[in-house]
Structures are given as C-alpha cells and as structure tokens.
Amino acid sequence: MDFGAALEMSCLQKQRSSCLPELPHCLKGTDVEIEIGEATTVSDPVDAQSIKRCFPLTCGQPLLHFVNSLSRTSISSQRKEKPALKVGVVFAGRQSPGGHNVVCGLYDAMKSHNADSSLIGFCGGTTGLFAQSFLHITEDVIATYRNQGGFGMLGRTVDQIRTTQQVNAALAACQSLNLNGLVIIGGVTSNTDAAQLAETFAEANCLTKVIGVPVTINGDLKNQFVEANVGFDTVSKVNSELVSNLCTDALSAEKYYYFIRLMGRRASHITLECALQSHPNMVILSEEVTASKLTLFDITKRICDAVQARANQDKYHGVILLPEGLIESIPEAYALLQDIHVLLKKGTQTDQISTNLSPWASALFESMPIFIKRQLLLSPESDESAQLSQIETEKILAQLVETEMEKRTQNGTYKGKKFNAICHFFGYQARGSLPSKFDCEYANALGNAAYHLISAGANGYMATVTNLKHDVSQWRAGGAPFTAMMTAQRILRGPGSALVGKPSIHPVAVELKGKPYELLLRDSERFLMDDLYANPGPIQYKGPGCDKKTISLSVEDPDYMGRLKELYASLNKVKSIVKPGCSQEILKVALSSMTSMVDILSVMSPDTNNKHL
Numbered sequence: 001m002d003f004g005a006a007l008e009m010s011c012l013q014k015q016r017s018s019c020l021p022e023l024p025h026c027l028k029g030t031d032v033e034i035e036i037g038e039a040t041t042v043s044d045p046v047d048a049q050s051i052k053r054c055f056p057l058t059c060g061q062p063l064l065h066f067v068n069s070l071s072r073t074s075i076s077s078q079r080k081e082k083p084a085l086k087v088g089v090v091f092a093g094r095q096s097p098g099g100h101n102v103v104c105g106l107y108d109a110m111k112s113h114n115a116d117s118s119l120i121g122f123c124g125g126t127t128g129l130f131a132q133s134f135l136h137i138t139e140d141v142i143a144t145y146r147n148q149g150g151f152g153m154l155g156r157t158v159d160q161i162r163t164t165q166q167v168n169a170a171l172a173a174c175q176s177l178n179l180n181g182l183v184i185i186g187g188v189t190s191n192t193d194a195a196q197l198a199e200t201f202a203e204a205n206c207l208t209k210v211i212g213v214p215v216t217i218n219g220d221l222k223n224q225f226v227e228a229n230v231g232f233d234t235v236s237k238v239n240s241e242l243v244s245n246l247c248t249d250a251l252s253a254e255k256y257y258y259f260i261r262l263m264g265r266r267a268s269h270i271t272l273e274c275a276l277q278s279h280p281n282m283v284i285l286s287e288e289v290t291a292s293k294l295t296l297f298d299i300t301k302r303i304c305d306a307v308q309a310r311a312n313q314d315k316y317h318g319v320i321l322l323p324e325g326l327i328e329s330i331p332e333a334y335a336l337l338q339d340i341h342v343l344l345k346k347g348t349q350t351d352q353i354s355t356n357l358s359p360w361a362s363a364l365f366e367s368m369p370i371f372i373k374r375q376l377l378l379s380p381e382s383d384e385s386a387q388l389s390q391i392e393t394e395k396i397l398a399q400l401v402e403t404e405m406e407k408r409t410q411n412g413t414y415k416g417k418k419f420n421a422i423c424h425f426f427g428y429q430a431r432g433s434l435p436s437k438f439d440c441e442y443a444n445a446l447g448n449a450a451y452h453l454i455s456a457g458a459n460g461y462m463a464t465v466t467n468l469k470h471d472v473s474q475w476r477a478g479g480a481p482f483t484a485m486m487t488a489q490r491i492l493r494g495p496g497s498a499l500v501g502k503p504s505i506h507p508v509a510v511e512l513k514g515k516p517y518e519l520l521l522r523d524s525e526r527f528l529m530d531d532l533y534a535n536p537g538p539i540q541y542k543g544p545g546c547d548k549k550t551i552s553l554s555v556e557d558p559d560y561m562g563r564l565k566e567l568y569a570s571l572n573k574v575k576s577i578v579k580p581g582c583s584q585e586i587l588k589v590a591l592s593s594m595t596s597m598v599d600i601l602s603v604m605s606p607d608t609n610n611k612h613l
Ligand SMILES: O=P(O)(O)OC[C@H]1O[C@](O)(CO)[C@@H](O)[C@@H]1O
Pocket: 094, 216, 217, 218, 263, 264, 265, 324, 387, 388, 389, 431
C-alpha cells in the first residue's frame, strides 16, 4: 500500500482538510507549561503489589497537567524555543475515526515549538515499527489526512507489541532511529502493551519516551483520567443514523423485524449509545445478559414475548439492537467458545473440533447452522476473545425466534401474522466514516498533549484531555501514568471469582448502575411498544448541532470509576482493621471510613435513600 499518498478528495474532504481544529485554551500558543500534580497510587493492596512488582520504574509517577501560565511547580517551561525532537508514531490498534488527527495535532505542536523537529510514522502498524519501515510526515501528508477517516496515512496490521521478540524489535527500532518519543495510538490492548514498553525502555535506559493515546471506537478505555475515546462519538452517530433509517423503514412497511448487530467488542457502549439516540424497540446488552446469566433460550423467549405483545397491538415490525460481544456473554456459548479455543491452541484440526468437545458444548455446536459453525471455529484475537466481528449472532437469534414463533403458531399460543426478520451488521461502514467535529478536536488536542508529555521527558503516560462535556476552549489536558489505570485482579465470569493476573488496562463494561443505562431503562417499555423512533440524521460538521456530544458523555459521571475505587479502598480498610475485640479507637476509624463511603455513594447515586445503607 502507498502510505501517506495523496487522496482523491471530494469537495467536502477538501474543505475538511483545510480546517484547523480548535485547541483548548491550555494548549494554545507557546506558553504551555507542565504542572506536576499529585502522585498516583493504587488503592487495592493486591493490585498495588502486583503493579509495583511488574512496573517498578514507571509506577507511582505523578499526574501531569498543562496550564497556560507560569507555575512554581512546573518541570519545564515552554516559553523559549524547545529543543528539536524526533518522534515516531504508530497506529497500534484498529482504525477509528479521528486517529489521523492525533498525528496532525502531534505534528503541529512539534513544528510550532521547533521547526527542526521531525515526526516519522511507522507503516502498517506495529509490523512497520518492528521492521523499521516508516515515512517522514510532511506538511503535505498532514494536509491530505487532516480531519479524514480511516488509518490510510500509515495503515495498520497486527495489534500487539507483547512477545519478547516484538518488544525487543520495538526497542531496537527506537534506539537505532534515535527517537525522543514513541506515540502509540490504540485501545486497551495497545495501551497495556505501551505500558510494558515504557517500563522496558526505562530499564534499558533508552532515550525514547513512550506515550499512549486512547483511540478506539469501542469506548471501553475509560477511567477517572480518561472520559472518552477517539472514534466513539463518530461511530455512535453514524450507526444511530443507520439504525434510525431502518426504524423509519420498518414503520413504513410494517412487515419486518430488523436484527442489527453493532461493533464494540465485549462492552456494549456503542449499542447503548445508539439506542439512546435512535430509540429502537428492543436492545439486548452483553452486560445485562452476563448479570442475569441469560441463556440463548431466555433471550429468544424475551424477543418472542415482545413480538407477540406487539402483534397483539397489530404491529408486525420492529428493530432490535445487539452488540457483537453478546455471543460471549451467553454462558453456554461462552463455554463452547472457550472449549473451541483450547482445542485450537492444542493444534486440533477444525474438522476434528466437534468430536473433541464436551457433550454439552458439542450439542450446542451441532445445533448451529453450518455458516455459524465456521465462524465459531475462527482462531481467537490477541485479547483471547473470539473474532466477534465475524460471528453473526443476529442471524442465530433471528432464526431461533422464527422457529419459536412457528412453534407458538402451531400450538395455538400465537395467532398473529408470520414473523419476518432481516439481519444487519453495522461495523466497518461506521468505522470508516469521516470523523465528527468532536473526534477531530479531541484527537487533535490529544496529539498536542502527547508532544508536551514527550517534551517534558514523561515516560509511561497516556495523554489525557478532560472536561469534555464543555466547550473545547475549556477542555483540560495533561497526562496520567498507565500504571494508575491498571488492575491485576479481574472478575471472571462465573460465581464471584476473581483472578490475579498480569496488571493490565482492562476494558470497562457498561455500568448497569450508570446514568446512560438508567436512561435507557427508564424508557425501555415505551420504546418497545410505542415506536418512539428518533432520527438524529447525518453527522453535522458545521452549524447548529455540530457540537452535539454523545448522550453517554453528556450524562455520565466522569469520575464514577474514581469514586468506585475510593469506595473499595474504604471497604477494604474497614475489613482489615475491624476484628473481634478491637479497640474503641479502631471502631471510630472504621466509622469515619464508613461515613465517607455513604458520602461517596450519595454522590454516585443521589436518589439513594441513605437511611437504608
Ligand atoms: O478489522 P478487524 O480486524 O476485522 O477488527 C474488528 C474488530 O475491531 C473493532 O472494530 C474495534 O476494536 C471491533 O469492534 C471489531 O470486533
């Protein structure tokens, strides 16, 4: 592929490439300073111990904030011309609208602080990094790709920097190219790999500082430092429009049920956001299925009951949304996929898998249509999950519902018209969209922040831009250490079990007690029966509506996870000090911890009646 090549541009693309995204006030001009914030700590002792052991050199670093005025605690002043830097950038994860603007923001910041600075982009993702295959990013390249979709500027391939061989190749590349910084653009997996790379580089006294940037359509890289991911806004808006169009179509023809699967991997953030924007009749989130341990049969029954209830009102159409991760949240399907992956790892040939499965798994596998069997047999991704984009769960469900509705017709419990389903997967068409104004500006600001982190000598940090609910001018920017976003313990599916593994930045699932989900629950009954379809229309780049943010971002409590962590820390403290026969002093300490827990809980859930806690 001809990376960085000029594009055949439409009128709109040309206009977009000449628009400079607005920068937050704190990143504007040459007066940007870095202020050292509080040191980061990990509240859970098990996590803390493990993170410290695995990341002795990069854990516990302070938060960094950018300000536009002088400060006594600053570690670097940007007033004078900064030294020339050589920086490398790599798209380590999947393409996500806005990703190009991270490179543009980084380039602009580097050049505006020293025209002799140079930026190189590794071609073909991490493969290019290992092979030291790169292109020099020039004004022309930037002008071509600014505000454009996809990752065509540099491309992408495998999404991991994990094996010793890969880490060593990355180190060798950065050393031989004499890079001051390496910017890794990606989601949870790529940023976890970036954390490991930063630690390895520090250990090797390598000059290169590793900085991550949260770019993933999935929207699952969220914590108290990261409010949103580049690409989520665009993909949610494009998908919402597509879903809405099908809602309109369903209502016009009144004869089809549209089953729509949306991307997002294990977490259902995109599906939830699209439901909030377009109001389909029914939504099934992976997180609900996991929480209620719903089987395929349960889900099928729920849909059939809904179809039947609508038929009672003479409605024979509808729209049902589901996330691509749904298949893995269904207990028996998850067990089957696990069995298959174990056998694949052992080298079992695909045509031998069925006979080597456990009886339950084999029965389920054999009940699937041939095309689904083939999809289930695909080897897992680098994060050990199934190839979720390739498994047509919507078709499995549509077929199960059809069979059940026929059964109900035959036994006389359903007297309505024939059920007709049409299935869709909305994935790649939204992922390749031109980025929204929000994603253009957010990515540009993050790229800028990445420059300032490298310039300050920060290693093992993720660039952060917060206060995103507000106008761009008021956004805050800085950096947070990767290690402050990690946990070593992972809650496993299955009854209350947790596994202590290698510390990682884990994907965050939809919070079933969070505000966005609460909003959906509030209206779900009306959405089901009353066809309250809403059409947000296409993304607007200028004029009224162009600054509209996702509903999730607008209603979410950005510090929810921070508060949750504080809550756990207080709980652990109480558990560890209160023992039979402990002193009055200890009890007082415990009481004060519990009082602070009540305070936190009442902020997290203002409707909670504290008297019941
Ligand atoms: O481009 P690929 O390799 O098919 O990746 C698909 C996966 O990437 C994502 O788009 C982003 O992580 C997922 O939603 C999807 O499962």
